[in-house]
Amino acid sequence: MMSDAATTPAVEDNRLRGDFLRAVEAALEADDAARVRELATPLHPADLADLFEQLATDWREPLAAALGDMLDADTLSEMNEWVRDEVIATLEPAQVAEAVSEMDTDDAVALIEEMEPEDAQAVLDEMAPDDRVAIETALSYPEESAGRLMQRELIAVPEHLGIGQVIDWLRDHPETGMDFWEIFVVDPAHKPVGTMRLSWVLTTPRDIPVADVMQREQTLIPVTMDQEEVALRFQKYALISAAVVDEDGRLVGVITVDDIVHIISQEAGEDILKMTGAGDGDINEPVLDSYKARVKWLIANLGTALISSTVIAQFEGTIEKMVILAALTPIVASIGGNAGTQTMAVAVRALATDQLTEANTWRTIRREIRVALLNGLTIAALLGLGVAVLLGNMQLGAVIAAAALFNIMVAGLAGVLVPVTLNHFRADPAVASSVFVTMTTDTMGFLAFLTLASLAGLTG
Known part of the structure; x- marks a missing residue:
């Protein structure tokens, strides 16, 4: 009798079934290459690429060896680049060259450009002269350019x-x-x-x-x-x-x-x-690469957090007189941070799609200020009323309402100005905007709330 994995579809809801993956692992563990090929034969190249990605790293080399010539150009083209690098490292240059020769130029270039220079050259040396020249010509163009993206095959x-x-x-x-x-x-x-x-x-x-x-x-x-x-x-x-x-x-x-x-x-x-600040954000990315990509932004955030802490330290006396301020201060900063993130996301997307240009920058800023004003009035009313009722202090409710309104307005302004300024100086607004916007909303939130509390002479 045939096993369930052989008689039921391997793919369900565009995903490889768990029992199918376990069947492949069992065949690999038993060193049964014929069984592996039998299980893999019905798969679409994209699903076969998923099989490599879904299996643990230790199984990828045995799977490539078991598949042999089934591991073709279509499968490699569909494969996650990190996983593909692992798989290609297990193949002979001649085998990779054969697969690359069957690809459209754009797919071949995408594969070759991710390889280590010496490995890429070894593959190119195994290719037919015409194919090699086509790929080398494409690689001569700047990275992420039309020359790298295009295919030379046309009518x-x-x-x-x-x-x-x-x-x-x-x-x-x-x-x-x-x-x-x-x-x-x-x-x-x-x-x-x-x-x-x-x-x-x-x-x-x-x-x-x-x-x-x-x-x-x-x-x-x-x-x-x-x-x-x-x-x-x-x-x-x-x-x-x-x-x-x-x-x-x-x-x-x-x-x-x-x-x-x-x-x-x-x-x-x-x-x-x-x-x-999550780097490539790929679950197949090596741990050390993910660490290097993320830790620098966490260090930057640590630096900006120290600025906010310095502001709080300046109002130590005010907080000592009314300890509840220490509990309420993060609320003002958090609301401002969320508002700033919303505006920043809209601005970064608009810059990326050419919707936000020099011609309409000020119109966009005025629009976001109006949105921030409406949001600020709504949140300020809810927050101020809630604090006044729950804590029985109308003055404290008015202070936190005013601080929340001010910080949301600042967030709306910073959420546009920071990405636009970074873009003006040819810096990628998607990379650094969040650090500066968060610093601005945290610092101004703490400063506004504690300053107003101090001026109002709030005491416990």
């Missing part, structure tokens, strides 16, 4: 051809073996002059010239453009694919929307993790 035709000639050429050259949505039209200098969607080609009579069908207006991507800017262009103009041109305007590659979806997800995730 380009001259505009003097007829639609029938284009179709015949495509049928006579099946070796291209690529997926494409648009055909690029180029002039004799190989500069793009237009595009044709496949639907146009298939529905146009054969005798119609390409020049009469193509769309001349197109969005061209400079080869050195940052990938985040490329993603913004795809979003803004609803592109499916776009031509990449070199400094002379010649067509050198194409970027497709599937690559952009990955970039958008990657950039959004990076910004969120940067705001928290």
Whole structure:
């Protein structure tokens, strides 16, 4: 009788089933490579990549050895980069070179650029000259640029051809073996002059010239453009694919929307993790790398916390007279911190998507101040009334209400000004904004509440 793992689907709700993972582990422990391959055969490459990621680190090398040639280009392309580095380290350069040769240029470049220089060179040395030159050319462009992101495989035709000639050429050259949505039209200098969607080609009579069908207006991507800017262009103009041109305007590659979806997800995730100082935030990242990425921001936060503590120390006498102030002070700082984080998240996202520019900065600041005022009045009323009723002290309620309103207003202002200022000085606002915004709201919250309490002459 076949086991449950063999007779039930391995994937449920887009996740590998627990019993399937245990079956694979049991086969690996028994050194049964045939059983491992039997279990893995039905898996989609993305699910096979998940299998490597879900298993413990100790099982990854035996799994790669058991799979052999099943560990192909599609699986490596889908694999988490940290896990892929571990797996590639167990393979021979010739085996990696064979897989890389089967990838689109953009996927091959993404794999090679993550490898150690000596390992990458060993793989390149095993590749066919044409494939090696294509990857080395892409690697010559800046990191996270269109040149690294693009794939060189594309279809380009001259505009003097007829639609029938284009179709015949495509049928006579099946070796291209690529997926494409648009055909690029180029002039004799190989500069793009237009595009044709496949639907146009298939529905146009054969005798119609390409020049009469193509769309001349197109969005061209400079080869050195940052990938985040490329993603913004795809979003803004609803592109499916776009031509990449070199400094002379010649067509050198194409970027497709599937690559952009990955970039958008990657950039959004990076910004969120940067705001928290969590580094790459990948659960497969080595412990020491995670430690190095996170500890520097914790040290920075320690420094800013000392500033807030210094403010509190200046009001030691006031706190001694009314000890309840020590319990209420963190509330004012915490509310301001949360308000600042909300505004900062909106501002950082707006900067990343080009919604917040020099032209509308002050309009955005005025908007956030109005939002902060409404939030501040609401929270101040609730907090002040609650303190007055629970502690039976109307004066203390008024003081904490005024301090909360002031700190939320400060938070709204800092949440915009800090990211905008950092962006102006070419610093990444997603990285450092949270440290400065938190310091501002904590310090001003403590200062406002304790100053007002001191001026009001509150005593126990």
